[in-house]
Amino acid sequence: xxxHVAATVGVTLYKEVQRKMLLALSAGEWQPGEAxxxxxRLCERFSVSIGTLRKAIDELVAEGILIRHQGxxxxxxxxGRGQHWFRYFKVARHDQPKxxxxxxxxxxxxxxxxxxxxxxxxxxxxxxxxxxxxVLSLDGEPALVDDITLPEALFAGLTRxxxxxxxxxxxxxxxxxxGLNVIRIEERLRAIVADARHAELLGIAPGTPLLQVxxxxxxxxxxxVEWRISNINTERFEYCASGG
Amino acid sequence: xxxHVAATVGVTLYKEVQRKMLLALSAGEWQPGEAxxxxxRLCERFSVSIGTLRKAIDELVAEGILIRHQGxxxxxxxxGRGQHWFRYFKVARHDQPKxxxxxxxxxxxxxxxxxxxxxxxxxxxxxxxxxxxxVLSLDGEPALVDDITLPEALFAGLTRxxxxxxxxxxxxxxxxxxGLNVIRIEERLRAIVADARHAELLGIAPGTPLLQVxxxxxxxxxxxVEWRISNINTERFEYCASGG
DNA sequence: TTACATTTGTTCGTATGTATA
DNA sequence: TTATACATACGAACAAATGTA
Numbered sequence: 319x320x321x322h323v324a325a326t327v328g329v330t331l332y333k334e335v336q337r338k339m340l341l342a343l344s345a346g347e348w349q350p351g352e353a354x355x356x357x358x359r360l361c362e363r364f365s366v367s368i369g370t371l372r373k374a375i376d377e378l379v380a381e382g383i384l385i386r387h388q389g390x391x392x393x394x395x396x397x398g399r400g401q402h403w404f405r406y407f408k409v410a411r412h413d414q415p416k417x418x419x420x421x422x423x424x425x426x427x428x429x430x431x432x433x434x435x436x437x438x439x440x441x442x443x444x445x446x447x448x449x450x451x452x453v454l455s456l457d458g459e460p461a462l463v464d465d466i467t468l469p470e471a472l473f474a475g476l477t478r479x480x481x482x483x484x485x486x487x488x489x490x491x492x493x494x495x496x497g498l499n500v501i502r503i504e505e506r507l508r509a510i511v512a513d514a515r516h517a518e519l520l521g522i523a524p525g526t527p528l529l530q531v532x533x534x535x536x537x538x539x540x541x542x543v544e545w546r547i548s549n550i551n552t553e554r555f556e557y558c559a560s561g562g
Numbered sequence: 563x564x565x566h567v568a569a570t571v572g573v574t575l576y577k578e579v580q581r582k583m584l585l586a587l588s589a590g591e592w593q594p595g596e597a598x599x600x601x602x603r604l605c606e607r608f609s610v611s612i613g614t615l616r617k618a619i620d621e622l623v624a625e626g627i628l629i630r631h632q633g634x635x636x637x638x639x640x641x642g643r644g645q646h647w648f649r650y651f652k653v654a655r656h657d658q659p660k661x662x663x664x665x666x667x668x669x670x671x672x673x674x675x676x677x678x679x680x681x682x683x684x685x686x687x688x689x690x691x692x693x694x695x696x697v698l699s700l701d702g703e704p705a706l707v708d709d710i711t712l713p714e715a716l717f718a719g720l721t722r723x724x725x726x727x728x729x730x731x732x733x734x735x736x737x738x739x740x741g742l743n744v745i746r747i748e749e750r751l752r753a754i755v756a757d758a759r760h761a762e763l764l765g766i767a768p769g770t771p772l773l774q775v776x777x778x779x780x781x782x783x784x785x786x787v788e789w790r791i792s793n794i795n796t797e798r799f800e801y802c803a804s805g806g
Numbered sequence: 807t808t809a810c811a812t813t814t815g816t817t818c819g820t821a822t823g824t825a826t827a
Numbered sequence: 828t829t830a831t832a833c834a835t836a837c838g839a840a841c842a843a844a845t846g847t848a
Binding site for chain 2: 815816817818819820824825826827
């Protein structure tokens with residue numbers, strides 16, 4: 319039987335397989351929405367048993383990176399279908415179940431990143447970024463404003479028109495147009511007071527308390543992809559969290 | 563070979579094992595902090611193979627209900643040790659890592675549950691509840707106020723003195739004194755404005771915006787155990803969320 | 807509708823390695 | 828050192844879902 323080097327240096331074989339699969343994903347070899355090769359083929363490719371391969375895949379499925387369908391295959395997770403459409407949208411009416419929002423672009427510009435943005439996105443101070451805002455509504459009622467910053471290095475060729483014409487969610491757009499798949503976010507939340515701009519966009523009085531969500535979105539190799547500040551009007555809406 | 567009935571009625575065997583394990587947990591057969599029987603014994607008890615048993619345990623470990631230690635055994639998760647001490651405490655200084663808070667009791671009373679409390683705790687309108695408040699501080703600076711409601715039915719014999727003398731976290735106290743193990747929470751967050759009481763407890767001006775966390779804590783069988791409203795001063799602190 | 811091949815899901819079990827008491 | 832317990836890796840056998848001829 320083949321002796322695997324991995325096992326001799328403290329790295330488990332199934333983790334090694336997992337790493338290689340993540341490489342194939344970030345290299346774009348396996349595209350979001352598409353099926354990856356069948357288990358049997360992957361066993362041959364990585365020279366491991368079915369059990370080891372499945373353990374590697376199990377964890378990626380648990381993380382939401384892959385999706386398995388009995389009888390069909392294993393697919394790269396997408397932000398463009400089913401429950402994953404609004405995987406990271408966590409706003410709902412008070413004590414109501416979550417529903418899907420509608421989105422309206424409110425501003426688009428290209429400029430230099432400020433200091434905080436550079437930190438969050440892990441980019442140099444001279445880097446250029448795209449900045450734009452989205453007003454999201456539930457049942458036609460404005461619920462929050464997203465102020466979004468994207469590094470130009472990752473989103474070369476982005477225009478206001480392309481953003482407005484995107485057929486689906488923002489993260490689906492990042493994925494299909496720029497090959498950037500958001501798989502993890504980090505958020506910090508604060509309560510603030512609405513300034514004039516947010517008040518107007520949300521149709522409320524300046525000074526109204528807002529829930530501010532400060533989010534960094536990451537792709538496969540902990541690469542920061544997006545820096546976003548959301549301001550939520552919690553008079554009728556709220557942010558839904560949950561913890562195991 | 564034994565043919566399992568479970569497999570014939572659409573319920574997988576490992577899920578059946580999992581259900582039986584959760585029953586043993588909620589019945590108190592396996593106490594928090596203690597080791598459950600070794601895999602081999604559990605295989606015999608449930609008449610399944612090692613692989614099936616491990617699959618059942620794997621998921622419970624992933625949910626944080628059990629903890630495995632190679633060479634030692636599998637243990638019922640506790641809120642009294644290590645990272646789990648403050649598993650559900652998610653407040654930190656702006657852009658800083660999480661640290662542990664200190665707690666100070668601010669009020670204790672017994673009374674009837676109001677309508678919202680009854681809904682959240684799933685109890686009848688005539689039920690009695692305990693109500694108390696905690697002021698939590700980071701580095702000696704008040705960061706938030708927890709207003710907590712507990713159903714008397716589950717916490718019979720609770721007194722102010724017992725609460726104040728608890729040696730550890732609140733959830734550890736629920737566990738060791740009342741056999742109630744919090745394994746899941748649901749939270750909804752809003753931005754509000756500080757009233758006089760919260761302002762005084764936090765040492766801030768009334769009208770300061772606060773981040774309000776409305777939490778229901780659940781035990782093993784989706785049984786509501788605690789209803790809590792936290793009000794966080796986010797001038798220097800923030801709520802940490804993250805999503806895979 | 808039926809039959810079949812493909813693919814993942816579940817269950818079984820063995821052998822060996824590693825950590826702990 | 829020894830025994831125990833979990834971790835890893837292997838792979839067989841069959842079930843269930845799917846798509847296609």
